[in-house]
Amino acid sequence: MSSIPRSIVVLTGAGVSAESGIPTFRAADGLWEEHRIEDVASPEGFARNPALVHDFYNERRRRLRQSDVRPNKGHLALAEFERKFRGEFLLVTQNIDDLHERAGSRKLLHMHGEMLKIRCELCGAVVENREADISPASICPCCHCAGGLRPHVVWFGEMPFHMDEILTALAACDLFVSIGTSGNVYPAADFHRTAKAAGAETVELNLEQTGGNFDRGRYGPASEIVPAFFANFPESIFTR
Ligand code: BJW
Ligand code: ZN
Numbered sequence: 174m175s176s177i178p179r180s181i182v183v184l185t186g187a188g189v190s191a192e193s194g195i196p197t198f199r200a201a202d203g204l205w206e207e208h209r210i211e212d213v214a215s216p217e218g219f220a221r222n223p224a225l226v227h228d229f230y231n232e233r234r235r236r237l238r239q240s241d242v243r244p245n246k247g248h249l250a251l252a253e254f255e256r257k258f259r260g261e262f263l264l265v266t267q268n269i270d271d272l273h274e275r276a277g278s279r280k281l282l283h284m285h286g287e288m289l290k291i292r293c294e295l296c297g298a299v300v301e302n303r304e305a306d307i308s309p310a311s312i313c314p315c316c317h318c319a320g321g322l323r324p325h326v327v328w329f330g331e332m333p334f335h336m337d338e339i340l341t342a343l344a345a346c347d348l349f350v351s352i353g354t355s356g357n358v359y360p361a362a363d364f365h366r367t368a369k370a371a372g373a374e375t376v377e378l379n380l381e382q383t384g385g386n387f388d389r390g391r392y393g394p395a396s397e398i399v400p401a402f403f404a405n406f407p408e409s410i411f412t413r
Contacts, residue, residue, distance in 0.1 A: 176374075177410055178348035180261040182339075183251060184364050188353020188379060189395045190272050192245045195236070199355055215329045223309045223323075230324045231306040234288055237270055238304070247352070247395035248276035254403040255279060257411040263342045265335075267354060267361050269326050282335040284361065286326035295321030333360060343367045349375045350402070353395050356383045378402055 187197035197203045212218040213229045236242060244252075255262045255278060264281045266273055269288040273281050291302045298315035305311075311322050327333050343349065349368035356362040365375040365385055377387040378398045391398045 176347070177407065178260060178346075178374075180342075180346045181258070181263070181348045181350065182342050182346040182364075182368060182373075183262075183264045183350045183352060184354060184361060185251075185264065185266045185268060185273070185352045186354025186361070187268060188355075189247050189266075189399070190245075190268055190270055191353065191380075192247070192394060192396045193270075193272055194239075194242045195268075195270055195272075197353075197355075199357065210329070216331065219323060219328070226324070227307045227309065230288060230326070233269075234302075234304075234306075237288060242270075242272075244272045244276035245396045247399035248272050248278070250400035250403050252277035252279075259411060261342075261345070263339075263346075265339050265342075265361075265364075267358070282339060284327070284333040284335055284339060286324070286334060288324065288326065290325035291322050292325040293318075293321045294323055299325055336360070339364070340367065343373075344371045346371065346373045349373045350378060351376070351385065351387065352378045352399060353380070354383075356385045376402070 191197050198205050208229060213226050219226045251264060262280060264273060264278050265284055266281065267285045269283065269286050271289055289301060289303050290299055291307060292299045293313040293315060295318050296313060296316035298313060300314055307322055310319050312319050313321055343364055346368055349365055351365055354361065365387055369375050375387045377383065377385060377390040378395065379392060380394060381392060382390055391402055
């Protein structure tokens with residue numbers, strides 16, 4: 174570490190959950206191999222075929238509940254570091270799974286939403302839905318109308334969540350760490366530039382180098398490189 178950080182923003186993507194058994198999007202065996210992006214990750218696709226989109230998310234929700242899906246050493250290392258670090262720490266995830274929560278992360282923003290929540294487009298309610306399969310006929314638990322429920326996620330063309338809080342943290346951080354994201358999707362793909370412009374050191378942790386312009390990179394599986402990276406700070410950043 175070139176200097177001792179006081180404020181850290183970490184961005185995670187699908188790669189941090191890959192070793193927990195959740196497929197990434199753009200790998201050869203990824204989610205986009207089986208589905209056309211525009212069919213399942215856009216408001217237009219949902220309007221055309223809501224049953225197909227609900228099934229896509231029902232299936233992913235079911236997978237998340239399977240016993241072999243659990244936080245890996247990458248998720249756990251982030252939560253442990255946050256618990257011990259005496260400075261400011263914000264974890265921003267593009268992932269809609271709950272593996273960071275299960276690992277114990279606390280200051281966590283899901284910028285692309287959460288698979289275990291649904292939203293009613295008729296009354297605006299956002300409610301937890303951990304288990305039930307949803308269909309176009311499902312009834313909203315708040316307004317009791319059918320036909321308004323959708324996954325509480327951010328599709329292409331929609332505004333990601335928590336942008337004000339994220340941009341404020343990026344402007345104030347002195348270390349930005351991007352983990353397991355391909356950098357194909359904006360605005361997350363720009364975060365390292367925003368942090369750099371604010372004076373932060375930028376680091377990429379990924380299976381392979383992406384096209385981003387980071388100061389430093391460490392390459393390998395997240396379950397190995399994330400614990401190794403976060404173990405590499407002087408003890409003084411933990412003592413109060
Ligand atoms: C490992 C590993 C291991 C694997 N260990 N690593 C033209 C130019 C610029 C922008 C646009 C444009 N046209 C349209 C746009 C905007 C558009 C966009 O970015 N389009 C691109 C296609 C160009 N963006 C939007 O529409 C966004 N909204 C928006 O921009 O609003 C306006 C705005 C303006 C100003 C400020 C703010 C906003 C919304 C984007 C919504 C994305 N939604 C999805 C679906 C979410 C729900 C769901 O999960 O179903 O989000 S798409 C999908 O991609 C998902 C992911 O979060 C996101 C990113 O994917 P991620 O995580 O990077 O996964 P992969 O698979 O791509 O990469 C995995 C990585 O892991 C790889 O690098 C591997 O190497 C690595 N890896 N195993 C370590 N074991
Ligand atoms: Zn409703």
